Amino acid sequence: MMHVANLDENRDPLLIAEAWMKDGKDVAVATVMETWGSAPRPVGSHLVIDTEGNFEGSVSGGCVEGAVVAEAMDVLDSGKATMLEFGVADETAWEVGLSCGGRIKVYVERLG
């Protein structure tokens, strides 16, 4: 219909990833694959990251994006996808956590 801008090309992470790819950039895509408790972003949400650490989208309310971006640098280097898990009670490898008390699983992969 008249006003339909179906997707917002300035905010939609998957459109941004495609645009970055067309610009010749290497891009990592992070996806929320599982949530428990009060996770701020639903399953399927994306954060996309380029090699300079620019990112768009979100996988949490901002609590773990920094850690995901850091991990994305390794994924871009190696090309190997990885599954990250964040949670407030999680005492394993991750220092960052979700203050809301939820837990999330985030898959990080390279585009191409």
Add this chain to the structure above:
Amino acid sequence: MDPHSLKKLNAEREARRAAVLVTNLDDGRDRVICEGDEVAGALGQAVAAGLRSGRSGLVEADGTQFFLNVHLPPPRLVVIGAVHISQALTPMAKIAGFDVEIIDPRTAFATPERFPDVPLLAEWPQDVLEKHPFDPYTAVAALTHDPKIDDPALVSALQTGCFYVGALGSRKTHAKRLDRLTAAGLSEDMLARIHAPIGVDIGAASPAEIAVAVLAEIIAAFRRRGLADKREGKAA
């Protein structure tokens, strides 16, 4: 993620078509499955369930773990008629998550004062639709009581396969409508898709109550909509 998958997924999303990105977490490979594509086995069932519910998630199929990211177009409601019922239906439908638009060529009805915060097209439906056609994720509620305005929208909605098509009017009014639309060449099967008299039967009396009945019927149609019947299957 395969760049081809990303391009295909974005193209489907921009065209307002449902699609699922399926990622095999054992080998990292992915592919895009469009609504209407045939997928066999447990994975196919999970994809079909995802398309119905709109929910993404991890699934186990044939000993392999997959992630299904389901992308449904946001449902849209086009109301034909800037009438009293529409004044109640518009805010309710927006709260329920629909993009709402109103078409009514009668400029006395279609005023921003009566309909703040909603796209209002004071044009004939056929003129609007020529530029911006309906799609299967659109619900159409024809509420003007005027065949000159309602009928062209109903014909287009039925031919497009809109997930909901409803028309206001008594049984008698609807019988006359069916005669006109049959004469216009629409099949019996197509005409059977029109919800008329409009709305779930809750004994609605006031315009606001009718709006509740209509919105309930639209939501039921959206959540139970048939799959794969309006699109040609193509290989993923």
